[in-house]
Amino acid sequence: xxxxxxxxxxxxxxxxxxxxxxxxxxxxxxxxxxxxxxxxxxxxxxxxxxxxxxxxxxxxxxxxxxxxxxxxxxxxxxxxxxxxxxxxxxxxxxxxxxxxxxxxxxxxxxxxxxxxxxxxxxxxxxxxxxxxxxxxxxxxxxxxxxxxxxxxxxxxxxxxxxxxxxxxxxxxxxxxxxxxxxxxxxxxxxxxxxxxxxxxxxxxxxxxxxxxxxxxxxxxxxxxxxxxxxxxxxxxxxxxxxxxxxxxxxxxxxxxxxxxxxxxxxxxxxxxxxxxxxxxxxxxxxxxxxxxxxxxxxxxxxxxxxxxxxxxxxxxxxxxxxxxxxxxxxxxxxxxxxxxxxxxxxxxxxxxxxxxxxxxxxxxxxxxxxxxxxxxxxxxxxxxxxxxxxxxxxxxxxxxxxxxxxxxxxxxxxxxxxxxxxxxxxxxxxxxxxxxxxxxxxxxxxxxxxx
Numbered sequence: 001x002x003x004x005x006x007x008x009x010x011x012x013x014x015x016x017x018x019x020x021x022x023x024x025x026x027x028x029x030x031x032x033x034x035x036x037x038x039x040x041x042x043x044x045x046x047x048x049x050x051x052x053x054x055x056x057x058x059x060x061x062x063x064x065x066x067x068x069x070x071x072x073x074x075x076x077x078x079x080x081x082x083x084x085x086x087x088x089x090x091x092x093x094x095x096x097x098x099x100x101x102x103x104x105x106x107x108x109x110x111x112x113x114x115x116x117x118x119x120x121x122x123x124x125x126x127x128x129x130x131x132x133x134x135x136x137x138x139x140x141x142x143x144x145x146x147x148x149x150x151x152x153x154x155x156x157x158x159x160x161x162x163x164x165x166x167x168x169x170x171x172x173x174x175x176x177x178x179x180x181x182x183x184x185x186x187x188x189x190x191x192x193x194x195x196x197x198x199x200x201x202x203x204x205x206x207x208x209x210x211x212x213x214x215x216x217x218x219x220x221x222x223x224x225x226x227x228x229x230x231x232x233x234x235x236x237x238x239x240x241x242x243x244x245x246x247x248x249x250x251x252x253x254x255x256x257x258x259x260x261x262x263x264x265x266x267x268x269x270x271x272x273x274x275x276x277x278x279x280x281x282x283x284x285x286x287x288x289x290x291x292x293x294x295x296x297x298x299x300x301x302x303x304x305x306x307x308x309x310x311x312x313x314x315x316x317x318x319x320x321x322x323x324x325x326x327x328x329x330x331x332x333x334x335x336x337x338x339x340x341x342x343x344x345x346x347x348x349x350x351x352x353x354x355x356x357x358x359x360x361x362x363x364x365x366x367x368x369x370x371x372x373x374x375x376x377x378x379x380x381x382x383x384x385x386x387x388x389x390x391x392x393x394x395x396x397x398x399x400x401x402x403x404x405x406x407x408x409x410x411x412x413x414x415x416x417x418x419x420x421x422x423x424x425x426x427x428x429x430x431x432x433x434x435x436x437x438x439x440x441x442x443x444x445x446x447x448x449x450x451x
Contacts, residue, residue, distance in 0.1 A: 025322030040213030041205040047222035067241025073332035074235030094235025097389035098329040103356035109319035110151030117307040124298035134295035160350040175201035189271040199274030233393030361376040387447035402433035
């Protein structure tokens with residue numbers, strides 16, 4: 001493929017919006033609040049901040065460097081930067097991870113679309129309190145067969161529609177619209193939450209660290225959350241990095257994206273924890289927090305229908321923007337390596353993802369008894385991606401850039417061929433060679449319950 005004709009981001013804000021859209025997803029708004037609740041609130045938040053700054057930013061930067069230097073998809077960049085070696089397998093691992101993550105991600109994205117519909121129907125409002133039990137509503141919906149699959153397929157179609165447009169006219173265009181909208185909705189919900197009577201206890205839980213709660217599990221869970229939230233190890237940032245212009249400052253971009261991602265996660269916590277405490281509910285509610293517990297709150301809250309609608313639109317936007325980046329990893333690989341048109345690559349990638357997603361979706365209902373290693377299809381996809389592929393992908397990316405790739409070329413990308421100051425480079429090199437690989441490997445061992 002002719003590099004001069006390769007699509008790319010048209011502006012610095014476009015890069016920012018697209019990469020933030022990839023990073024800001026269900027990991028921030030669905031996963032972050034319940035993981036924070038399970039790990040003691042402020043103590044977890046503090047370690048999460050440290051993890052993003054020390055580990056997250058260097059790993060994000062590493063993937064940007066590989067992508068922009070390699071000017072290709074996750075697989076193609078490794079092939080170009082390290083020919084006649086097996087490093088391309090790391091790129092293939094990222095593409096495989098994108099398929100698996102998109103499969104179970106589209107399941108949850110489908111749930112958010114159903115909940116937008118339920119909110120429009122005014123299921124979660126003061127007028128229905130005591131009539132529609134949120135736990136019953138959720139269980140009856142996600143364990144059924146037809147509607148969860150329908151919504152899951154709709155989420156894939158929406159994602160494919162954006163991807164077919166290309167990088168500038170698809171990903172960048174819609175990210176510029178969706179990310180500001182997501183931020184605005186989150187701010188509205190956060191303001192509403194902190195004005196509730198008794199909300200101060202929720203803010204204290206989130207923002208005041210209880211150092212007695214910090215232990216090895218909290219540290220490793222925070223590291224894992226930072227990795228999952230920033231989309232590292234799944235080929236997304238390498239692929240997006242290949243679309244970044246040569247005059248863009250990669251360090252500033254990595255820093256801006258990582259800090260914004262943290263900020264969105266904290267805003268999500270501010271929108272959720274004060275409301276939980278205001279209504280006397282536990283912050284340790286687990287994965288059902290946003291689909292069961294929050295609807296219970298909306299039922300008791302004035303303006304519950306509007307707030308419910310805003311929240312699930314927010315969740316859907318987060319899911320779609322992340323799904324876009326995952327499908328782009330797949331489409332870039334097919335179109336560039338097999339020299340096929342983008343729309344054909346999109347159809348192929350979306351179809352495979354949709355089929356895998358259907359399997360994940362019906363594993364809560366019709367196929368709930370279909371298990372491998374004692375886990376459902378959905379749980380196996382989640383375990384394989386989150387606990388194995390992402391940590392290993394991140395680990396090998398760091399080993400490649402820190403120990404195998406030419407240091408001068410790495411420095412050229414960080415400094416834009418010497419045009420930018422390089423004060424950060426020695427620190428960066430030390431982190432990606434020693435600190436970050438060790439941290440991520442410990443997360444890997446923790447996820448496999450080895451430590």
